[in-house]
Amino acid sequence: MRMKGISQAIAQAISQEMERRSDIVVLGEDVTYWGAVFGFTMGLFDKFGRKRVVDTPITEQTFMGMAVGMASVGLHPVVSLMFVDFLGAGFDQMYNHMAKNHYMSGGQFPMPVTVITAIGGGYGDAEQHSQVLYGLFAHVPGFKVVVPSNAYDAKGLTIRALRDPNPVVIFGHKLLTGLPFLPYEGGEDEVPEEPYELEFGKASVRMEGSDLTVASAGLMVHRAMRVAEKLRKEGISVEVVDLRTLVPLDEETLSRSVKKTGRLLILDEDYMSYGMTGEVTFRVQSRALRDLKAPIQRLAVPDVPIPFSEPLEKEVIPGEARIEAKIREMVS
Amino acid sequence: MFLKPEPTIKDLKGLLESANFTLDQLLNMYYQMNLIREFEEAIGAKYYEGKNPFNMASGPIRGEMHLSSGQEAVAVGVGGNLRKEDVVVSTHRPHHHAIAKGTDIRKLAAEIFGKSTGLCGGKGGHMHLFDKEVRFSCSGIVGASFPQAAGAAFAFKYRGEDNVAVAFAGEGAANHGTFYETLNAASLWELPLIVVIEDNMYADSTPKSVALATPHHFQRAMSLNVPSFLVDGMDVIDVYLATRKAVQRARSGGGPSLIEAVTYRFRGHFEGDGQEYRERDEVELWRVMDPITRLGNRLTKLGVEKERLENERRKARERVEDALKFAEESPYPEPSTALVGVFK
Numbered sequence: 001m002r003m004k005g006i007s008q009a010i011a012q013a014i015s016q017e018m019e020r021r022s023d024i025v026v027l028g029e030d031v032t033y034w035g036a037v038f039g040f041t042m043g044l045f046d047k048f049g050r051k052r053v054v055d056t057p058i059t060e061q062t063f064m065g066m067a068v069g070m071a072s073v074g075l076h077p078v079v080s081l082m083f084v085d086f087l088g089a090g091f092d093q094m095y096n097h098m099a100k101n102h103y104m105s106g107g108q109f110p111m112p113v114t115v116i117t118a119i120g121g122g123y124g125d126a127e128q129h130s131q132v133l134y135g136l137f138a139h140v141p142g143f144k145v146v147v148p149s150n151a152y153d154a155k156g157l158t159i160r161a162l163r164d165p166n167p168v169v170i171f172g173h174k175l176l177t178g179l180p181f182l183p184y185e186g187g188e189d190e191v192p193e194e195p196y197e198l199e200f201g202k203a204s205v206r207m208e209g210s211d212l213t214v215a216s217a218g219l220m221v222h223r224a225m226r227v228a229e230k231l232r233k234e235g236i237s238v239e240v241v242d243l244r245t246l247v248p249l250d251e252e253t254l255s256r257s258v259k260k261t262g263r264l265l266i267l268d269e270d271y272m273s274y275g276m277t278g279e280v281t282f283r284v285q286s287r288a289l290r291d292l293k294a295p296i297q298r299l300a301v302p303d304v305p306i307p308f309s310e311p312l313e314k315e316v317i318p319g320e321a322r323i324e325a326k327i328r329e330m331v332s
Numbered sequence: 333m334f335l336k337p338e339p340t341i342k343d344l345k346g347l348l349e350s351a352n353f354t355l356d357q358l359l360n361m362y363y364q365m366n367l368i369r370e371f372e373e374a375i376g377a378k379y380y381e382g383k384n385p386f387n388m389a390s391g392p393i394r395g396e397m398h399l400s401s402g403q404e405a406v407a408v409g410v411g412g413n414l415r416k417e418d419v420v421v422s423t424h425r426p427h428h429h430a431i432a433k434g435t436d437i438r439k440l441a442a443e444i445f446g447k448s449t450g451l452c453g454g455k456g457g458h459m460h461l462f463d464k465e466v467r468f469s470c471s472g473i474v475g476a477s478f479p480q481a482a483g484a485a486f487a488f489k490y491r492g493e494d495n496v497a498v499a500f501a502g503e504g505a506a507n508h509g510t511f512y513e514t515l516n517a518a519s520l521w522e523l524p525l526i527v528v529i530e531d532n533m534y535a536d537s538t539p540k541s542v543a544l545a546t547p548h549h550f551q552r553a554m555s556l557n558v559p560s561f562l563v564d565g566m567d568v569i570d571v572y573l574a575t576r577k578a579v580q581r582a583r584s585g586g587g588p589s590l591i592e593a594v595t596y597r598f599r600g601h602f603e604g605d606g607q608e609y610r611e612r613d614e615v616e617l618w619r620v621m622d623p624i625t626r627l628g629n630r631l632t633k634l635g636v637e638k639e640r641l642e643n644e645r646r647k648a649r650e651r652v653e654d655a656l657k658f659a660e661e662s663p664y665p666e667p668s669t670a671l672v673g674v675f676k
Contacts, residue, residue, distance in 0.1 A: 103455060
């Protein structure tokens with residue numbers, strides 16, 4: 001079926017897996033009536049009721065800890081962390097327990113937990129409601145980090161997460177949800193009705209090109225694609241690689257692309273320093289240094305919080321004009 | 333200080349009779365408490381080997397060490413009510429809870445020594461003990477046990493199983509937000525959860541008097557409609573009987589309970605702790621209430637011969653000696669195993 005946005009796709013994936021298996025329980029703030037605010041759990045309450053779709057009190061630390069306890073005795077909780085910005089209120093249970101218990105216990109306690117959270121700015125929600133922060137999760141061993149950019153990927157990656165015995169965090173960009181109260185920067189995808197899985201650690205080449213590779217994830221993939229379309233008419237051939245999962249990271253596809261184009265721009269909506277852009281740079285140069293025709297470059301949030309006022313926000317979140325200028329500079 | 337008055341022998345007999353409590357059960361508790369004490373004292377002695385001058389990194393047992401001598405009655409009184417399928421989530425001071433839950437003490441000791449035969453193959457160590465066999469886990473993070481036990485309790489209720497989950501925590505941990513948050517959710521959802529606050533008066537070195545606005549936690553639990561028991565944590569019978577009520581309530585779908593057990597740790601917060609925050613007299617005073625001696629005296633009054641008690645203690649000591657020998661003789665893990673097991 002045609003589907004607009006990742007929210008519906010994620011909700012459908014959860015729904016289909018819940019029908020198949022009774023060990024999946026959804027919990028978090030506002031997961032029933034509001035579908036976890038950004039729609040990732042919409043429709044589940046009507047179908048499965050409050051026994052399996054549970055509104056929690058506003059207690060991130062506690063419901064994340066409950067997910068750890070649920071997983072330890074054989075459930076597979078799906079936990080909504082409404083905005084990723086709220087992770088501070090629940091992070092201990094995530095990075096000290098959810099991510100570590102399998103390792104610490106010598107393999108006795110796998111942690112099949114799927115956390116779904118909303119990321120990103122671009123609509124004026126300011127410092128505490130507009131961050132991306134997937135770098136923090138990717139930095140701690142024990143989480144798989146999934147960043148879908150379209151409905152087809154979102155469904156396949158969510159079903160994969162629900163069948164994974166490890167903690168997986170799915171980062172859904174708010175401007176890709178397809179919800180009526182938010183700007184939408186995605187497209188419409190053909191999404192199969194039946195359940196399917198997409199493998200983790202497989203990047204997708206969204207657009208083939210020969211002059212420069214843009215590596216990105218989530219919303220930024222769409223901005224890169226639009227710029228690439230525009231530049232193509234001028235004879236600048238850009239290859240767009242959608243990383244899809246940051247952990248595990250598909251070094252193979254990335255380095256193959258860079259070997260072909262010789263230039264790499266890493267585009268990220270997370271903070272710049274010590275983040276995804278640095279990690280990708282390191283991994284690519286270690287595999288394809290001799291193939292580089294120019295130094296690797298990056299565009300990311302320049303280490304300031306995301307400000308409120310529109311011109312300020314536009315200044316820090318990479319937009320198409322800046323992406324275009326950067327690419328032009330790199331290929332000239 | 334909270335200690336219940338010592339019952340006369342007639343009242344004690346009456347109490348045991350009305351509670352359907354057999355002498356064999358009491359003797360088993362005596363054995364269990366001795367097993368924990370012998371284990372802790374043996375680990376304590378071993379810990380200082382190679383640590384003169386004191387250095388946490390040296391000797392056969394590395395890192396911090398938090399022992400529970402003095403708190404045996406809480407672990408055994410609670411543990412005596414639990415089945416293998418019940419979940420226990422413990423804290424950074426976990427040995428007594430692990431032993432009372434039925435963890436294999438050989439594997440427990442081996443884990444503390446960082447050996448490959450340990451519960452977690454040497455990856456967890458003293459503060460991160462996991463035993464899936466008896467559904468035991470713990471966390472070195474203060475306040476972390478409450479929600480995890482509640483999660484297991486949620487799963488039991490969801491699947492219609494009559495198991496219970498127990499969260500142990502100290503009185504310092506009960507100042508953590510997770511304490512209130514968990515009790516609220518557990519009460520709301522009537523989860524088969526039992527929260528046990530082991531109040532040993534000190535959060536590390538910080539006395540309860542400077543960290544808590546009320547002397548008791550049960551008041552806070554009751555404000556969330558969680559039935560609570562304030563028990564004498566130096567009296568295994570008191571702990572056992574209160575826990576029995578809480579467990580029955582939880583198993584029958586009645587929801588959570590809180591047990592606040594006032595107890596005392598005879599050793600420092602960690603081995604090497606100078607204990608400047610408390611007076612020697614205070615420790616000596618509490619030693620008079622040693623839960624093992626106290627139960628021993630009662631058993632003697634109930635007609636158990638001294639040799640029988642001595643025999644239980646000897647059995648415990650021998651098992652501990654065997655466990656430590658096993659741990660010491662076991663090989664260290666293959667270094668390369670450090671690099672595997674993050675993901676399943």
